[in-house]
Each structure stands twice: as structure tokens, then as C-alpha cells.
Amino acid sequence: MATSFEPVLLRNVGVKDSHTLKVYRARGGYEGLQKALALPPGDVVARVKDSGLRGRGGAGFPTGVKWTFLPKDHPGPIYMCINADESEPGTFNNRILMEDDPHQVIEGIIISSYATKAATAYLYIRVEYGLSFRRLQSAIDECYEAGLLGKNIQGKQGFHLDIHLHRGAGAYICGEETGLIESLEGKRAWPRIKPPFPAIEGVFRKPTIVNNIETMACVTHILDRGVDWFRSIGVPPDPSNPRDIGSLGPKLYCVSGHVNKPGCYEAPLGITVRELIDDFAGGVWKGRKAKACIPGGLSMGFLTEAEFDTRLDFNELQKKGCLGLGTAAVIVIDDQTSMIDVLYNSCRFFSHESCGQCTPCREGTAWMTKILARMRRGQGELSDLDQLAEIGGGIGLTPGTTICGLADGAAWPVKNAMQKFRPEFEEWIRSGRRSEDPLGELLAHH
Ligand SMILES: Cc1cc2nc3c(=O)[nH]c(=O)nc-3n(C[C@H](O)[C@H](O)[C@H](O)COP(=O)(O)O)c2cc1C
Ligand code: SF4
Secondary structure (H helix, E strand, C coil): CCCCCCCCCCCCCCCCCCCCHHHHHHCCCCHHHHHHHCCCHHHHHHHHHHHCCECCCCCCCEHHHHHHCCCCCCCCCCEEEEEECCCCCCCCHHHHHHHHCHHHHHHHHHHHHHHHCCCEEEEEECCCCHHHHHHHHHHHHHHHHCCCCECCHHHCCCCCEEEEEEECCCCHHHHCHHHHHHHHCCCCCCCCCCCCCCCCCCHHHCCEEEEEHHHHHHHHHHHHHCHHHHHCCEECCCCCCCCCCCEECEEEEEEEECECCCEEEEEECCCEHHHHHHHHCCCEHHHCCEEEEECCCHHHCCEEHHHCCCECCCCHHHHCCCCCCCCCEEEEEECCCCHHHHHHHHHHHHHHHCCCCCHHHHHHHHHHHHHHHHHHCCCCCCHHHHHHHHHHHHCCCCCCCCCCCHHHHHHHHHHHHHHHCHHHHHHHHHHCCCCCCHHHHHHHHC
16 A cells, blocks of 8 residues: 555655745646636535545544535625644644645635635644744745735636634644634633534634645645545445445654654555554664554554554544544554653643643543652552543543543543553552653652
8 A cells, every 4th residue: 555655745745945836836736726716616515525535633524514514605704714733742744734835735725715605714823833834924925926815816706815824822722623713813722612613603703614734735636636536545435334434535644753764654544553654654663662652643542562453544543442543643652661651741741731621621631640640659559540540531522521622632541551551550550660761850740
């Protein structure tokens, strides 16, 4: 699978001046937009729906279906809101697209705005992404000059679009779509209770579509290369399950951690973890073996090495007890790394990033962190393991105790660790070991 596939999303990366309009156009750019503008907006929505594209931001919701949730014939403004917060640990695919091929993303935003009848698009980008911000802004400026943004775009009467960049201040919760909207409106990024979902009430309480950067890049190619091309890549729907829509199209996989060649790689949805590590990332570093990996960004949980033949798609990871595919960012953990340290670091991150609105999330994430900090000091008790499993099982959208999914993301690594790595934790506690990892310096906070 790895060798026969031709990269599409990364095809311009590495080409000199790939971020400029001149080079993008010379390589076939904005042809998808021309094809889209020849269709009525409803047909563009239908194509994206028929392609089976599922959002690349984490939840995998079908993009075209989301667009149909907008109220019909809405008299007021509709907004596109592009999520470039990219705070999920291990995830940097959006950054590569924005830095090296911003026009590919902008073309997708223009097509999506045409389809959804939005005349304003906000692109919310985390403040740490300085080069992405500058490249996007200069690409947007080029588009205004070339008539690709502004009024009556490409001569299409009545199709107007402005894109505004908005820089976040660097908080994980700003990536949650309603936290993002609150932040965009100038408030603290506290996620909203849903429903209403943003398609009904989003930015400034108006109908809004929130989509990820990579989702936008996929829209560009669906319109340019067609629905059949997109559906020919990835994992088709299971014919025995009428509700399954498959995992279709190309995907950017970020690989980091204990591998020889960390990086962002493009492959069809459905590549296995093992193929990704061995065929793309040069195998596990220092001649060691892997113990585990985080398969889709930290919040998705853990796979053991024995589970590395699992397909990275929207269905298979759940069958292995993970939360889902998430951002498809794979962090590899070698066999000399303590899962106690890994889990402590995970809990510390989520506790720090909890916005604090919901008691189970605010208190639960801090409680789990304190237990693990004590365990790292050699003062753990076996009963702590049941306690961790119980706290992890009680927080999140899944048990229905929180407003947003950050708590699920905090809980899943804990639940998976207790199910899959319990003997390592038991041995650690029984032996009274202390952690020698530099993370210990941070223990003073707990
Ligand atoms: C805590 C939390 C953080 C999130 N962070 C991001 C993020 O950084 N980028 C992103 O695109 N989606 C993020 N999401 C998912 C968004 O809420 C939303 O589903 C997504 O932007 C929709 O775009 P898509 O349908 O194109 O995937 C996050 C969700 C949660 C619960
Ligand atoms: S689950 Fe956590 S991050 Fe999400 S709204 Fe509640 S307290 Fe905030």
C-alpha cells in the first residue's frame, strides 16, 4: 500500500516557492475552484457528501452531511470557520499544509464557502504558528489581487468572500469548536453546551460551519479530481453494515516519538500502525522495540505493540478500545520507557488544559495527576489503580458528565493504560520504584 500511492495533499511540499500563487497555479492550482463555480452550490455540497469525506480534525464527522445542517434559505450571514488551532499533542499536519501549500487550503475554503453560501470565513490559528500565519496572510493578499477573494469572485456574480485570520493565544481548549467560537468572539474559550450546534448557532450566534485545515485541502481535490477518485482511496464502507460510510481518501499521518524518521507522511486511510512506523518512519529508534503507541493524538489512548497491525481508520481503533482515529498522529513509545511516566505526563497535560467549567473534568484530571505523581515518588498503592480506572470511567461526554470531549481525551489514556498495561503499574507499585525521568522536577506542583 505504502509504495503504490501517489501523494496529493503533500504533492507541492518541497517544491521551490510552493507557497506562492504563481507556483501553485503552475502546478494545476485553482482548477478545482473553476470546476466548482461551474456548478450550483447545492451540487458542490452533493459532491462532497458523495465523496464520503469525513472531517480530519478529530471526530471524523461527514463533511457534506454537516453542511446540509445549515438552515435552508437563511436570510442572515452564514460563516465558515476554519480550525487551525492544532493543539493535539503529536499533531502538525495542519502546520505543514499552511506553511508549504497555503493556496491548497485557501482554495478549499473558497469552494466550501461557495457551497455553504458563506461570505465571510474566519481562520482561527494558534499563535505559535508564526510562519503559517505569515504564509497564509500573503497567500490571502495574492488572492485578493487575483480576484480569487473579494467581490464577484472569478466573475461569478453574487459570490463574495472575505477571509480573516484570527490568532489564538495557545490553549488546547481553543480547538474545541465552540470554545474556538467563544475565543473568536473575544471571550474566554469556554465550550458551549450543545445543542444548538454551530451549524444552527455558531459565530455571533449565526449559522456556522467549523472545519479543519486538512478537511479543506481534501475538498479542493474532490472538486478537482472527482468523487470517484476520492472514493478509490482508503477503506470502503462495509457492505454488511448499511450505516458504515467507510474511511475514504488520503490522510496525513504525523509520526513522532521513538522512531528514526519522525515526520508528516501521506498515505491512504487504513494503513496499519506497523506499516507507518516501518515503511515511512524508519522503524523504532536505537535498535529498540516498541512497547506502545498513541495512535491518533494523545486523547485517543494507547495501542500495545501487539496491536500495531490495527488499521488507522475511523472504525478499527475503537475495536481496540481506543477513542477513535483522532488526528491520526502516531507517537511511538519504546520498550525502555515507563508507562507510569507517560500516563503522568498525559494527565498533567489535560489537567493543565481543562477549562474548569465542569467539576468532573476540572477535579478528575487534577486528581488523576496527583495519584500518578505520588506513584512516581514510589508511594503508590495497588488500590490507586482501581481509583484511576473509576475516575477515568466517570468523566467525559461518554458517561455524560461534561460539556465537551476534553475530559474523554483525558480519560482514555488512563482507561487504556489500566486495561492494557496494568501489570507494569502493579510491578512499579510493589517494588516501590521512583521515577528518574526529568519530569520529576515538576512534581513540586503536585
Ligand atoms: C478538546 C478538543 C480539542 C480539539 N482541538 C481541535 C483542533 O485543534 N483542531 C481541529 O480541527 N479540531 C479540534 N477539535 C475538534 C473540533 O471540535 C471540531 O470537531 C473540528 O474542528 C471539526 O472539523 P472537521 O469536521 O473538519 O474535522 C477538538 C475537539 C476537542 C473536544
Ligand atoms: S469537559 Fe473540561 S474542558 Fe470541556 S468544558 Fe468541561 S471543564 Fe472545560
